[in-house]
Amino acid sequence: MRWDHLFDDLEAQFAQRERQEVLAQVPDRTRHERAQVSWFDRVAAGVGTKIVLSTVAGPVEGELTDLGRDWVVVEEPGRSSAIVPATAIVSIGGLGRRSDQAPSVTRRFGLGVALRGISRDRSAVAVHDTAGSVWVGTIDFVGSDHVEVVLHPADAVRRGGAVTGRRVLPWAAIAVIRRIG
Numbered sequence: 001m002r003w004d005h006l007f008d009d010l011e012a013q014f015a016q017r018e019r020q021e022v023l024a025q026v027p028d029r030t031r032h033e034r035a036q037v038s039w040f041d042r043v044a045a046g047v048g049t050k051i052v053l054s055t056v057a058g059p060v061e062g063e064l065t066d067l068g069r070d071w072v073v074v075e076e077p078g079r080s081s082a083i084v085p086a087t088a089i090v091s092i093g094g095l096g097r098r099s100d101q102a103p104s105v106t107r108r109f110g111l112g113v114a115l116r117g118i119s120r121d122r123s124a125v126a127v128h129d130t131a132g133s134v135w136v137g138t139i140d141f142v143g144s145d146h147v148e149v150v151l152h153p154a155d156a157v158r159r160g161g162a163v164t165g166r167r168v169l170p171w172a173a174i175a176v177i178r179r180i181g
Helices: 002-035 039-044 111-121
Strands: 050-055 058-067 071-075 081-085 089-093 124-129 134-142 146-151 165-170 174-179
Touching: 039 058, 039 089, 050 071, 058 081, 081 111, 111 134, 111 174, 124 146, 124 165, 134 165
Parallel strands: none
Antiparallel strands: 050 058, 050 089, 058 071, 071 081, 081 174, 124 134, 124 174, 134 146, 146 165
């Protein structure tokens, strides 16, 4: 019987050391797992929540409704939809602490495809650039790295007499595109 107690005690000591080793690894494993999460993963987990984006063109505040590989859409109360390229986002408020609830499907296409959809829709837009200018009109053409906006008053249809000019903007210069109306 004496050996049984000795072996039980040794087994308990061994189990205790194993528990301590595992507990000592938890913080490192947690830090490692968190290091694998991108900021865009955190944003994806926030779909359907109210967020505030700080952009180079000012704040964009509302419900995060959609996102793709390199862009997000925010529905702004009292306004309309705003598409924001990821490169124009400076900081984000309103996100939860976790990213494991991210939707398994975000839009697989990038900014160019999204802008081509807006171009086909012929919606009037206000394009805010990184220099602080706002260009109102219709996206007429989307190239591989730029858009061309036909300028006209927001309440006018894109017709010859209403057109006041054209502006080419490299994608890197686009801060926010807001749908008008």
